[in-house]
Amino acid sequence: MSIFKNFVGPRVPAxxxxxxxxxxxxxxxxxxxxxxxxxxxxxxxxxQMTLHAPQYPGGLEVVVYVNELTGDVAExxxxxxxxxxxxxxxxxxxERSASILAIGVLCLLIxxxxxxxxxxxxxxxxxxxxxPFLFLADxxxxxxxxxLNLDPTAPLSSAIKPFVPPILGEGVxxxxxxxxxxxxxxxxxxxTAVLILIGLYTxxxxxxxxxxxxxxx
Amino acid sequence: MQLKNKFDxxxxxxVVLLLLVVVVxxxxxQREDTPGDAPAANAPAExxxxxxxxxxxxxxxxxxxxxxxxxAAALKTFTPTGKHDEYIMFASGGHSGQxxxxxxxxxxxxxxxxxxxxxPWQGWGYGAVDTMEVLNEGDINGHDxxxxxxxxxxxxxxxxxxxxxxxxxxxxxNARLAVIDLRDFETKQIVKNPIAISDHGxxxxxxxxxxxxxxxxYAAPLGWEYSSLENYAEDYRGMVTFWKxxxxxxxxxxxxxxxxxxxxxxxxxxxxxxxxxxxxxxxNSFNTEMATGGVEDGNPPFESGASQRDMDYMxxxxxxxxxxxxxxxxxxxxxxxxxxxxETAVAENLLYFAPEPKSPHGVDxxxxxxxxxVSGKLDPHVTVYSFQKIQDTIAxxxxxxxxxxVPVLDFDSVIEAQVELGxxxxxTQFDNKGYxxxxxxxxxxxxxxxxxxxxxxxxxxxxxxxxxxTSVHYNVGHISAAEGDTVSPDGNYLVSLNKWAxxxxxxxxxxxxxxxxxxxxxxxxxxxxxxxxxxxxxxxxHYAQIIKADKLSPWEVYPEVGWNPHTQSKDPNAVMPGEERxxxxxxxxxxxxxxxxxxxxxxxxxxxxxxxxxxxxTNVERAYDATHGFSIPVYNINLSIEPxxxxxxxFDATDDGVFSFYCTEFCSALHLEMTGYMxxxxxx
Numbered sequence: 066m067s068i069f070k071n072f073v074g075p076r077v078p079a080x081x082x083x084x085x086x087x088x089x090x091x092x093x094x095x096x097x098x099x100x101x102x103x104x105x106x107x108x109x110x111x112x113q114m115t116l117h118a119p120q121y122p123g124g125l126e127v128v129v130y131v132n133e134l135t136g137d138v139a140e141x142x143x144x145x146x147x148x149x150x151x152x153x154x155x156x157x158x159x160e161r162s163a164s165i166l167a168i169g170v171l172c173l174l175i176x177x178x179x180x181x182x183x184x185x186x187x188x189x190x191x192x193x194x195x196x197p198f199l200f201l202a203d204x205x206x207x208x209x210x211x212x213l214n215l216d217p218t219a220p221l222s223s224a225i226k227p228f229v230p231p232i233l234g235e236g237v238x239x240x241x242x243x244x245x246x247x248x249x250x251x252x253x254x255x256x257t258a259v260l261i262l263i264g265l266y267t268x269x270x271x272x273x274x275x276x277x278x279x280x281x282x
Numbered sequence: 283m284q285l286k287n288k289f290d291x292x293x294x295x296x297v298v299l300l301l302l303v304v305v306v307x308x309x310x311x312q313r314e315d316t317p318g319d320a321p322a323a324n325a326p327a328e329x330x331x332x333x334x335x336x337x338x339x340x341x342x343x344x345x346x347x348x349x350x351x352x353x354a355a356a357l358k359t360f361t362p363t364g365k366h367d368e369y370i371m372f373a374s375g376g377h378s379g380q381x382x383x384x385x386x387x388x389x390x391x392x393x394x395x396x397x398x399x400x401x402p403w404q405g406w407g408y409g410a411v412d413t414m415e416v417l418n419e420g421d422i423n424g425h426d427x428x429x430x431x432x433x434x435x436x437x438x439x440x441x442x443x444x445x446x447x448x449x450x451x452x453x454x455x456n457a458r459l460a461v462i463d464l465r466d467f468e469t470k471q472i473v474k475n476p477i478a479i480s481d482h483g484x485x486x487x488x489x490x491x492x493x494x495x496x497x498x499x500y501a502a503p504l505g506w507e508y509s510s511l512e513n514y515a516e517d518y519r520g521m522v523t524f525w526k527x528x529x530x531x532x533x534x535x536x537x538x539x540x541x542x543x544x545x546x547x548x549x550x551x552x553x554x555x556x557x558x559x560x561x562x563x564x565x566n567s568f569n570t571e572m573a574t575g576g577v578e579d580g581n582p583p584f585e586s587g588a589s590q591r592d593m594d595y596m597x598x599x600x601x602x603x604x605x606x607x608x609x610x611x612x613x614x615x616x617x618x619x620x621x622x623x624x625e626t627a628v629a630e631n632l633l634y635f636a637p638e639p640k641s642p643h644g645v646d647x648x649x650x651x652x653x654x655x656v657s658g659k660l661d662p663h664v665t666v667y668s669f670q671k672i673q674d675t676i677a678x679x680x681x682x683x684x685x686x687x688v689p690v691l692d693f694d695s696v697i698e699a700q701v702e703l704g705x706x707x708x709x710t711q712f713d714n715k716g717y718x719x720x721x722x723x724x725x726x727x728x729x730x731x732x733x734x735x736x737x738x739x740x741x742x743x744x745x746x747x748x749x750x751x752t753s754v755h756y757n758v759g760h761i762s763a764a765e766g767d768t769v770s771p772d773g774n775y776l777v778s779l780n781k782w783a784x785x786x787x788x789x790x791x792x793x794x795x796x797x798x799x800x801x802x803x804x805x806x807x808x809x810x811x812x813x814x815x816x817x818x819x820x821x822x823x824h825y826a827q828i829i830k831a832d833k834l835s836p837w838e839v840y841p842e843v844g845w846n847p848h849t850q851s852k853d854p855n856a857v858m859p860g861e862e863r864x865x866x867x868x869x870x871x872x873x874x875x876x877x878x879x880x881x882x883x884x885x886x887x888x889x890x891x892x893x894x895x896x897x898x899x900t901n902v903e904r905a906y907d908a909t910h911g912f913s914i915p916v917y918n919i920n921l922s923i924e925p926x927x928x929x930x931x932x933f934d935a936t937d938d939g940v941f942s943f944y945c946t947e948f949c950s951a952l953h954l955e956m957t958g959y960m961x962x963x964x965x966x
Contacts (some may be wrong), residue, residue: 143878
């Protein structure tokens with residue numbers, strides 16, 4: 066019991082005046098907001114690549130959500146077979162299938178962090194802070210893996226050498242100009258990280274004196 | 283204090299939870315709309331910034347010897363690269379048997395729609411079962427009739443206005459009618475008129491496309507029977523057929539259609555009443571002389587024999603009542619088709635005649651349905667009949683009758699006006715400024731004239747008077763104004779469908795193209811300039827209709843992979859990638875194939891001489907314009923398989939050997955590699 070108590074840390078003194086209660090509520094509000102924002106982001110696109118070529122006046126786009134790819138995936142796959150790239154749907158299958166559950170867990174961890182008043186709070190919130198960076202790193206590795214491992218027997222294998230399209234900004238593949246951009250979902254994930262970091266700051270400012278006071282007793 | 287605090291905290295979490303749920307719900311509901319912004323259309327260059335004709339333009343104008351009118355015409359018609367036309371014209375293809383789709387004002391031809399004649403580009407009639415079925419619907423007594431003389435296209439209407447859903451077209455030579463679905467611009471049905479060998483007065487639609495009108499022309503014994511010309515008056519008959527249309531399924535319904543027997547005058551062109559005259563149909567006629575020709579025997583030839591009388595008869599048909607009579611079964615059976623006899627038509631008051639001068643061509647109903655305009659052809663006037671006066675005269679009763687007992691209304695009681703326009707008036711269209719436009723065949727001109735009655739205040743010209751003429755080149759037949767036969771004409775453009783071109787284009791030998799000329803009718807008074815000449819070197823178009831382009835919403839690709847354009851639904855033999863296969867059942871080999879850039883699957887098809895081959899191909903593409911062709915040499919197989927389309931063809935493998943099949947529609951950089959081998963092993 067005392068280990069648990071040491072872990073979650075002291076409770077907010079019941080008799081503290083209304084004027085100081087706000088500083089205890091602030092991290093709660095920020096963490097809650099972070100969880101909500103992250104949860105919302107799963108319904109929104111994280112990343113998008115648009116391919117421009119003369120014969121596609123409207124462009125082709127692939128839109129990446131945490132759990133799926135949408136847009137002109139079939140057409141892009143059709144084109145990619147000429148250069149020997151595997152179908153996009155074969156990439157990050159595990160990540161996409163686990164993403165909703167994983168983000169749900171991240172949100173629950175953030176909410177759980179509300180009840181932890183010691184420095185262990187970092188353990189609960191850090192995964193969500195890292196989440197957008199992990200997303201980008203994972204996607205980059207998949208793109209690199211797909212781009213560098215082209216089927217050498219593909220029709221255009223001699224014309225299109227293995228390549229890694231930029232994860233942000235413009236690139237060129239054959240007659241296509243690629244434009245990669247972050248979408249609102251990813252920005253929300255970054256916002257989650259920022260909210261958590263501010264939340265951690267306010268958290269330590271509010272609870273560190275309580276923790277120290279308790280350990281001094 | 284403690285209690286209150288606890289309450290506060292619970293409430294706080296409830297609010298947070300509620301907000302969370304609401305936010306998630308709102309976002310998830312909107313999700314469908316979020317991916318990708320629609321690509322911006324070509325941004326217009328500097329709106330509102332007028333382009334002055336600079337020194338470069340002046341130099342070009344001088345070098346090409348252009349007049350100011352030429353420059354104005356060029357500016358009105360030039361359609362910059364990548365821009366679309368404002369109007370789409372559907373022109374009959376005459377004896378090409380097809381329909382042409384032309385953009386206005388650029389006058390660029392956009393498409394041929396194969397109808398009665400096989401056409402290789404669209405794979406129309408070269409093996410694809412659905413196309414063969416439609417063409418075979420046009421077989422007559424077992425004869426493959428693989429051409430037509432398409433005359434009068436009719437766009438489907440809702441409330442008397444074009445709705446952009448269907449197009450109907452008749453074949454004068456063989457009395458057939460076709461239905462084109464404007465979702466994919468393909469012909470879906472051909473019906474052969476069961477009682478007439480040839481027609482002319484089709485196709486016209488009633489204001490809600492309930493009925494498609496097919497009038498006859500050259501009288502003959504109904505039901506394709508024989509009778510000597512000596513018995514012309516007794517045995518020969520004219521007719522008007524009313525085809526019931528099922529808009530939902532896009533098909534004419536022969537078992538709910540009927541015809542009316544007419545005297546053996548040559549019913550020529552019809553028009554449906556609209557608004558105030560809705561439910562009535564009007565047809566002009568000629569050869570009320572009942573001339574039977576025979577110039578070789580010393581008789582007057584048709585051209586003079588049929589032109590003796592000063593008056594022929596405008597036919598006035600009470601369609602609503604006729605439909606009731608037909609539905610009640612008060613018909614005779616001709617070749618299995620219900621026909622209201624002339625006797626019944628007279629007894630039931632379904633048919634009246636009004637005299638019309640002289641061997642006229644065409645009757646056209648004004649936008650509000652108040653007047654019927656009949657063009658004299660051999661008389662320099664258009665004669666305008668008042669629907670109200672026709673009704674009043676019918677109500678007054680006490681008619682004379684013709685030889686067949688049909689009531690003939692008194693000419694003076696039913697006409698509203700006669701306007702002298704010039705020589706050879708043929709066809710009339712309307713605008714939104716109170717003008718009518720009539721082609722003048724002999725004058726080679728289009729006349730603008732002013733209407734009266736409710737149209738009088740729409741322009742400053744005196745009622746019922748000739749306003750101006752613009753010369754056209756040469757021998758104009760029909761004219762077509764933008765939505766110019768609907769309840770709300772646009773008054774923008776008019777196309778003159780000229781029969782002769784003579785010197786208008788470079789000489790290409792003794793057979794000359796037709797000349798479509800574009801006129802600007804947006805002005806008033808005498809302002810009606812000629813803008814453009816367009817050669818049409820494929821058959822002799824007759825009539826055309828012009829619809830605002832934004833009323834059409836055709837598919838870019840078929841709605842889903844495996845679509846059968848004939849049934850407009852998913853084909854049971856559609857295959858997706860991975861499902862391709864070849865199955866043998868006795869001597870029948872059935873192939874399920876996919877086509878995608880740039881290969882067919884399977885690429886090897888091995889069959890044996892004597893096999894019957896059933897071959898299904900699905901184009902699994904979803905990209906706009908990713909059409910694949912498919913051809914097999916010797917066996918006369920050529921298909922067009924548009925994105926998403928599933929098609930089937932069958933043949934007997936009579937000839938052994940190695941046949942390379944390939945994609946005939948250049949589809950990709952590896953199009954030449956989109957091929958395969960059909961190996962037919964010789965019989966042992």
